[in-house]
Amino acid sequence: MPPRAERSAAERGDADRVEQAARRARNQFLKVHAGDLYDELTDGRNRQVRLDELAFAAAENYPGLVPTRAQVSADRQLPQAEKSDGEVDQGILFAHLLDRRETGEHLLRSMLAPTQRALDLLPEFRRTGHVDLGQAVIHRDGFVAVVTICNQDVLNAEDDAVVEAMETAVDLALLDDAVSVGILRGSILSHPRYSGRRAFGAGINLTHLYTGQISFIDFMLRRELGYIRKLIHGLHHGPADDLFHLPGGKPWVGAVDTFAIGGATQVALVLDRVVAGADAYFSLPALAEGIIPGAANLRLGRVVGRRMTERLVFFGEKVAATSPEARELCDEVVAPEAVDGAVAASAERLADPAVPANRRMLHLAEESDDLFRTYMSRYALEQSARMHSPDVVAKLKRTWINRRAGGAS
Numbered sequence: 001m002p003p004r005a006e007r008s009a010a011e012r013g014d015a016d017r018v019e020q021a022a023r024r025a026r027n028q029f030l031k032v033h034a035g036d037l038y039d040e041l042t043d044g045r046n047r048q049v050r051l052d053e054l055a056f057a058a059a060e061n062y063p064g065l066v067p068t069r070a071q072v073s074a075d076r077q078l079p080q081a082e083k084s085d086g087e088v089d090q091g092i093l094f095a096h097l098l099d100r101r102e103t104g105e106h107l108l109r110s111m112l113a114p115t116q117r118a119l120d121l122l123p124e125f126r127r128t129g130h131v132d133l134g135q136a137v138i139h140r141d142g143f144v145a146v147v148t149i150c151n152q153d154v155l156n157a158e159d160d161a162v163v164e165a166m167e168t169a170v171d172l173a174l175l176d177d178a179v180s181v182g183i184l185r186g187s188i189l190s191h192p193r194y195s196g197r198r199a200f201g202a203g204i205n206l207t208h209l210y211t212g213q214i215s216f217i218d219f220m221l222r223r224e225l226g227y228i229r230k231l232i233h234g235l236h237h238g239p240a241d242d243l244f245h246l247p248g249g250k251p252w253v254g255a256v257d258t259f260a261i262g263g264a265t266q267v268a269l270v271l272d273r274v275v276a277g278a279d280a281y282f283s284l285p286a287l288a289e290g291i292i293p294g295a296a297n298l299r300l301g302r303v304v305g306r307r308m309t310e311r312l313v314f315f316g317e318k319v320a321a322t323s324p325e326a327r328e329l330c331d332e333v334v335a336p337e338a339v340d341g342a343v344a345a346s347a348e349r350l351a352d353p354a355v356p357a358n359r360r361m362l363h364l365a366e367e368s369d370d371l372f373r374t375y376m377s378r379y380a381l382e383q384s385a386r387m388h389s390p391d392v393v394a395k396l397k398r399t400w401i402n403r404r405a406g407g408a409s
Helices: 009-041 051-061 069-075 087-099 101-110 116-128 160-175 206-210 216-233 263-268 296-304 306-315 324-328 336-350 355-366 369-387 390-405
Strands: 130-132 136-141 144-149 181-186 252-256 259-261 273-277 281-283 332-334
Touching: 009 051, 009 087, 009 101, 051 069, 051 087, 051 216, 087 101, 087 216, 087 369, 101 216, 101 369, 116 130, 116 160, 136 160, 144 160, 160 181, 160 216, 181 336, 206 390, 216 263, 216 369, 252 263, 252 336, 259 263, 263 281, 263 296, 273 336, 296 306, 296 324, 296 369, 332 336
Parallel strands: 144 181, 181 252, 252 273, 259 281, 273 332
Antiparallel strands: 130 136, 136 144
């Protein structure tokens, strides 16, 4: 077959039939062998293996099951519309691994382990209280660690590099015993419209999604199973049955300046306290992008209710921080210049030694591992397919790329 962009209508039809038949075969194979495959790649579940390592090891040990490292690297050079959509096969693999309780629980625990980059940087952070990770900065001030996303040129939007930096920063805050509370916020923007103002975040970098630079594993899955879940549960870096190394985490405060769009609103849902400036707003415009807004569909309904969830996700409704509806999305609304003081006061309150145990029990009551694991199993299937659906590229081109080319902000 010629490259996807050069195929005739007949060739596209032939390719689709072959791909669907191959995916049915992969699905049937994994129904029977997913557990054995996972045990082989993790030495009988005695080794913690991260998502990318697991996928590439599966490609090497089971040729044709998922794309190889070289195939993924070649795809990264192409715009989203011209990719091979091998990430759908990765979605099938992780759907099966997460669906099985024994493999899914081990994979979730493995993704709560600190990253090697964080372990390497930990001595420096303990010594200086400051690490600049490029797309994120972490600074310790007394018992508080402030993690700041730094992607100013694109309104603090997230991409693969931001997700990697954010997970490293969250790991450092959780690993340092001198830190009791974390604060999450966005940096001061360089965009002309918002120059000199902070913003909590603009969600996924849509330009990177359109140009094929957003990865299913390193963004879509890693973000949910990595730094966002660590914000909730903390780290797990001891034996699975060690009562003294159970994940529990530390409390986190969010400082929402100006706006929390898409993925930034997803993050706000898992924080223990959210302080918003009176001029800020929240939104979750999933339909404008055509993809699934992470685990927001799991969590948003219990926070704001089903009807408001649909207004946010399906109709792109913006919720002003000062509106009555925002009471379920943020805890405190203050004048923009008072955000820093309100965040500091919240951190002081959450430093109480009784907070970690109580938040562990709250999270257990709200979202069990089984519930999250089952959701993420289906999410892996649905999101990998959505990323490669023609309507996603068309929507991005119509609602984002063409507007940017025309000079709209």
